[in-house]
Amino acid sequence: MDNREDIERFRTGKDLVNQISVVLRTSHIHDPDNVAVTTVIDKFVSTINAFISHERVVSLELRGEYFYINDYRIRYSLEYLLNFDFLLREFKKRELGSIIFKDKINADEVKVLVRALLSSSFAESSFDAIEEKMSQTRNISVGRLKKVVEDSSLDPRKMVKKTYFNAVSYARGVINRIKSGEKVNIKKAKRVVENMVDHILEEEQLLLGMTAIKDYDEYTYHHSVNVSIFSIALGQRVGLNRRTLTELGMVALFHDIGKMDIPNEILNKPSNFSASEWDIIRRHPVWGAKTLLKLKKLDPLTIKSAIVAFEHHMNYDHSGYPRVRTDLKLDFYTKIVSLADQYDAMTSSRVYSRVPLAPDKALSIMMERSNTQLDPLLMKFFVNMVGVFPIGTLVMLSTKELGLVCESNHIFPTRPRVLIIVDEKGSRVKGHVVDLTEKNEQDIYIRSILKTMDPNKYRINLAEYLL
CATH class of the missing domain: 1.10.3210.10 (Hypothetical protein af1432)
Known part of the structure; x- marks a missing residue:
């Protein structure tokens, strides 16, 4: 392969990673049928289909801290840095190692992928939920993230x-x-x-x-x-x-x-x-x-x-x-x-x-x-x-529960993941983690932060929970 082809592959690969990140970020804010999302999906479909016409199969894979397209490492570009970083975290969060595109894909198949990624946040096993949803599509499949160290004893x-x-x-x-x-x-x-x-x-x-x-x-x-x-x-x-x-x-x-x-x-x-x-x-x-x-x-x-x-x-x-x-x-x-x-x-x-x-x-x-x-x-x-509510912040939720912020959300800074430590009746509980982006069947957020609290006032030892 000559130098010109290398440069073109790098440019197209970089655009693909950036565009799929933009699709997912936009879908976090708008419904996948919203014009803002369909516009970026159409752009992505056009780009990847042009790539598929040359390569037949396009595999986007995460290995360590880098994305690879058909075994070609895509180097980070400063202008796309935040989008690359966002997509890397989304892949890791969902134990998603690869997305494989074959033949010509269409916008509806990309919408299935987007909905699968979004809904998997609340599943017991994110990757299994994605894989099940993607079985509906013919031209897009997914692979599980491969860990370098497969040792369950390393918590x-x-x-x-x-x-x-x-x-x-x-x-x-x-x-x-x-x-x-x-x-x-x-x-x-x-x-x-x-x-x-x-x-x-x-x-x-x-x-x-x-x-x-x-x-x-x-x-x-x-x-x-x-x-x-x-x-x-x-x-x-x-x-x-x-x-x-x-x-x-x-x-x-x-x-x-x-x-x-x-x-x-x-x-x-x-x-x-x-x-x-x-x-x-x-x-x-x-x-x-x-x-x-x-x-x-x-x-x-x-x-x-x-x-x-x-x-x-x-x-x-x-x-x-x-x-x-x-x-x-x-x-x-x-x-x-x-x-x-x-x-x-x-x-x-x-x-x-x-x-x-x-x-x-x-x-x-x-x-x-x-x-x-x-x-x-x-x-x-x-x-x-x-995050707007950094890790360790004690918050009062709209459900009258008290919780400690344990993970920030870079797309919705006001909707982090929270470890519940006091239930709605005021009783101390063995913490379980809730995601504040979770909605009910009426598309209304189940929990929201009402205000922050002083853990010293309630004699809450952060180490007891965060360790």
């Missing part, structure tokens, strides 16, 4: 939990070694962070859920890991590759290393800080950069870590600290870490702030700071990532 929740607490343990060990004057090599963090990157790519919602479990007594270590997780997840959303995500996660892990030089009587002070105490706290970015630059080996990663440690409180508009004489352009990693740092700090209980903000309230404050303290474009990606 994803247990693996994610182990990865999270291993990272916390590592952060504790590094900080204590530096405090005692020992030399450390931050490259040893690579394996810890690589595990987090793997889980973000495979089980993003589970690992993000771990960040909702705050530990007041070990705030420093949990905060470092949480900021690393949020940074990796946000980096993945904006299209960074695995190697860059690992580097970002490592610099995020060490962003607050300068706080170990703040005297304990100030760091652990339960009341408000005095002006002189604030002056000391504001020095920690400089101390952090110096600490990192004194480490065993001065390499590009150490320098990037020092830059982020120095800049993470400067703010997007340079209104923060430390003040610099020149109009310094903030590092891209710094902009990401600053977002993650603010969100986790506001939603955590600390010595001088025993009552944390509810996740949705923290997001609201951060949105007000967009374009001043925080990068406005990255803030949009961050909100899309954590």
Whole structure:
């Protein structure tokens, strides 16, 4: 096959992945018979039939993090990034590994596919439900997602939990070694962070859920890991590759290393800080950069870590600290870490702030700071990532049930998946998960969020449920 054919195959394949994503996204909002949906379906049918005329059979398959069309890997394009990301999540959620098109397909067959994908959300086995519905069509079939590791003993929740607490343990060990004057090599963090990157790519919602479990007594270590997780997840959303995500996660892990030089009587002070105490706290970015630059080996990663440690409180508009004489352009990693740092700090209980903000309230404050303290474009990606009601938010539903948000919905941000912990009679129950996009026979939503609640007021231990 010559170069021209390769380029054409890549372009057509990229368009196919994008178009099927657009069809599905539009169908989430409108009925499949709506003109908005039929228009994008007609466009998709025209594109794929032209492809089928050359290839006879077209197989769209998900392998790991990439889509393949007839064994040809479709590379991500920045302009289509959100659509690629959406379709990848839809496939994984439904255990859908492939869609095979043969002969010439028509719009009605695509509508059957769309309805099968939409209705499968509420089935006990999503893939089985899709496969059953698709038996009605002659020219479209589906295949189950193939997992690299077929071992039932590897429970994803247990693996994610182990990865999270291993990272916390590592952060504790590094900080204590530096405090005692020992030399450390931050490259040893690579394996810890690589595990987090793997889980973000495979089980993003589970690992993000771990960040909702705050530990007041070990705030420093949990905060470092949480900021690393949020940074990796946000980096993945904006299209960074695995190697860059690992580097970002490592610099995020060490962003607050300068706080170990703040005297304990100030760091652990339960009341408000005095002006002189604030002056000391504001020095920690400089101390952090110096600490990192004194480490065993001065390499590009150490320098990037020092830059982020120095800049993470400067703010997007340079209104923060430390003040610099020149109009310094903030590092891209710094902009990401600053977002993650603010969100986790506001939603955590600390010595001088025993009552944390509810996740949705923290997001609201951060949105007000967009374009001043925080990068406005990255803030949009961050909100899309954590959802209007982030994981760990306690919500009152229209059914009078209380629940914890356990998975966000990127198409309907106000309709996440919720773990019910208190039933309509006010009794604590062993949580079952409900999807707020589920409707009754009258096409009316069964449950909606009425308001968010304060879990501290109801003495709800998030770890008890989210673990």
